[in-house]
Amino acid sequence: MRQVSPSFHPVLRLFHWVMAIMVIAMIFIGVGMVSAAGPLFPRLLAIHRPLGIAILVMVLIRLPLRLSLGAPALPADLSPVQAFAARLSHVLLYAAMVCQPLIGWAMLSAGGYPVQLWPGVLLPPILPHDLHLYATLRPLHGLVARLLFALIVLHVAAALSHGLIRRDGVLRSMTIGQRSRRADTPSARA
Amino acid sequence: MPPLSRPRLAAAVILIGAVSAALIGGFAWAAGWIGAPRITSNDAIAALEYNGGRYPGYRRAHAKGMCFTGWFDANGAGGALSMASVFRPGRYPVIGRFSVAGANPMAGDGRNVFHAMALLLRTPDGQQWRMAMDHTPFFPVGDVPAFLAFQYASRPVPATGVPDPAAMKSYLAEHPETKRFLDYMASAPLPDSFAKAIYYSINAFRFTNAQGVTRSVRWQMEPEIPLTALDKSRLADLPRDALFREMIDRTARGPSHWHMLLVVANPGDRTDNATIAWTGTHQRTDAGTLTLERVMPEETGACRDLNFDPTIVPRGIALSDDPLLGARAKVYSTSFTHRATEGPHPSAVGEDLHVEESR
Numbered sequence: 193m194r195q196v197s198p199s200f201h202p203v204l205r206l207f208h209w210v211m212a213i214m215v216i217a218m219i220f221i222g223v224g225m226v227s228a229a230g231p232l233f234p235r236l237l238a239i240h241r242p243l244g245i246a247i248l249v250m251v252l253i254r255l256p257l258r259l260s261l262g263a264p265a266l267p268a269d270l271s272p273v274q275a276f277a278a279r280l281s282h283v284l285l286y287a288a289m290v291c292q293p294l295i296g297w298a299m300l301s302a303g304g305y306p307v308q309l310w311p312g313v314l315l316p317p318i319l320p321h322d323l324h325l326y327a328t329l330r331p332l333h334g335l336v337a338r339l340l341f342a343l344i345v346l347h348v349a350a351a352l353s354h355g356l357i358r359r360d361g362v363l364r365s366m367t368i369g370q371r372s373r374r375a376d377t378p379s380a381r382a
Numbered sequence: 383m384p385p386l387s388r389p390r391l392a393a394a395v396i397l398i399g400a401v402s403a404a405l406i407g408g409f410a411w412a413a414g415w416i417g418a419p420r421i422t423s424n425d426a427i428a429a430l431e432y433n434g435g436r437y438p439g440y441r442r443a444h445a446k447g448m449c450f451t452g453w454f455d456a457n458g459a460g461g462a463l464s465m466a467s468v469f470r471p472g473r474y475p476v477i478g479r480f481s482v483a484g485a486n487p488m489a490g491d492g493r494n495v496f497h498a499m500a501l502l503l504r505t506p507d508g509q510q511w512r513m514a515m516d517h518t519p520f521f522p523v524g525d526v527p528a529f530l531a532f533q534y535a536s537r538p539v540p541a542t543g544v545p546d547p548a549a550m551k552s553y554l555a556e557h558p559e560t561k562r563f564l565d566y567m568a569s570a571p572l573p574d575s576f577a578k579a580i581y582y583s584i585n586a587f588r589f590t591n592a593q594g595v596t597r598s599v600r601w602q603m604e605p606e607i608p609l610t611a612l613d614k615s616r617l618a619d620l621p622r623d624a625l626f627r628e629m630i631d632r633t634a635r636g637p638s639h640w641h642m643l644l645v646v647a648n649p650g651d652r653t654d655n656a657t658i659a660w661t662g663t664h665q666r667t668d669a670g671t672l673t674l675e676r677v678m679p680e681e682t683g684a685c686r687d688l689n690f691d692p693t694i695v696p697r698g699i700a701l702s703d704d705p706l707l708g709a710r711a712k713v714y715s716t717s718f719t720h721r722a723t724e725g726p727h728p729s730a731v732g733e734d735l736h737v738e739e740s741r
Contacts, residue, residue, distance in 0.1 A: 216405075219409070220412040224413070224414075227413050227420065227422050228708070229421055229422055229709045229712040230421070230526055230705055230709050231707070231708040233708040233712040234701055234707065235708075237711075303722070304688050305689070306508065311696070311698075311700070314509065323722040323726070324722075327719070327722040327723045341405075345406060348401060349398050352394075352398045352401060353394070356394035357386060357394050357398075359386075
């Protein structure tokens with residue numbers, strides 16, 4: 193559903209910024225963790241798993257909210273290619289945020305590992321203990337992390353170019369909100 | 383909106399580029415591609431493969447092994463030290479693995495190297511305690527750089543079968559802890575059965591009891607039967623799988639037992655250095671008995687597809703400040719991923735049994 197309001201609903205903006213911090217932190221923790229053969233590894237791992245599950249829970253709350261509250265229309269002067277790229281990148285961002293924690297959970301299950309969130313709190317396995325599956329899922333977890341990070345860099349660059357170059361209100365719609373440029377048309381807020 | 387002036391447009395483009403570069407740079411820094419060089423698990427595995435050879439499909443260390451199953455009967459005494467549910471009175475299933483050190487899964491048992499026991503204890507609440515123990519009370523190296531240096535220095539020279547004396551000499555001059563270990567290995571008895579060895583936790587851990595009191599603990603599995611040793615002058619005469627065959631024959635006659643002794647650190651005992659044994663009198667708690675009931679080759683046992691990562695501990699046990707623990711966790715994990723990708727390969731014991739069956 194296309195929203196008539198020119199800005200994202202404040203709840204969606206809150207989810208966006210909280211999750212932005214979590215996801216970017218998560219990626220840095222993940223790549224840092226796998227390159228650290230020392231005391232940092234278990235410390236980062238202890239953050240990585242609960243943070244990943246927290247992201248999964250949040251995106252599963254956020255996605256229905258996003259679908260029901262909608263998003264502001266893209267600027268009318270955006271080329272069809274840009275509009276398509278914008279929509280596709282958002283679908284991929286959501287897909288990665290849903291899939292990546294599930295891949296991590298599935299990977300630990302297939303590796304025969306206990307899926308521990310913190311001491312004494314475990315999640316059940318979601319796949320059987322199977323090293324063939326593990327051998328597929330472990331590299332996939334790293335690959336999706338890199339793709340997600342590339343998407344985030346593109347997303348940030350695109351958002352800044354909307355805000356700084358095009359100045360078309362797209363960046364404002366996810367930050368401080370649009371100036372009520374259509375405040376004089378009551379139907380716009382209906 | 384009016385079009386941007388050229389300087390403003392340039393500033394905007396530079397800012398966008400800078401933000402993107404900062405994100406990518408942060409990623410590269412977190413991944414260790416830029417910044418201070420760091421030792422990765424792949425470096426550790428390269429060192430192991432340099433030392434012992436590369437055997438795809440097997441663990442990168444302690445490649446030769448055999449599975450076992452049994453149970454742990456907790457007597458409740460461990461609860462004074464740790465709230466871990468595995469110390470509550472009861473019987474808990476165990477998956478284990480015996481191994482001898484080295485990268486070669488078909489190496490002979492007649493070598494003066496680590497004999498090892500790995501365990502996975504499960505409690506009904508889903509928690510696990512994984513251990514990877516060796517038959518020596520201390521370890522040859524205390525940190526990751528020393529571990530790598532030791533692997534490089536101690537590589538057997540193909541022509542002689544022993545390490546290059548000059549390389550070892552210069553390594554040992556800088557690492558008296560390894561010298562101490564090698565002297566110990568040269569003189570200490572080498573168990574003639576997996577069932578007769580004491581297996582030590584190597585690293586210290588932090589045990590917290592229900593009252594919230596935390597203590598540093600090492601533990602050891604002590605067999606119920608006395609130690610007898612191999613004749614070190616005749617190790618080369620041993621059949622390739624002598625230790626494993628002995629354990630198979632022994633288990634056919636009856637189970638083996640070990641007591642889990644929890645050893646509490648005295649003030650001043652080092653918890654961050656696995657090269658230093660805790661000497662003198664210590665409070666020791668017998669937390670229960672491990673019973674080994676069955677042994678089986680890795681092909682049919684449950685141990686092969688498990689990573690006995692000693693940092694997988696239940697609530698009530700936590701890691702100490704020993705830098706080896708995090709390194710063991712990461713290197714074991716990378717080794718596990720490598721061999722999962724390469725696919726399982728036959729074990730020495732499995733080959734023996736296969737030959738016998740096909741006779």
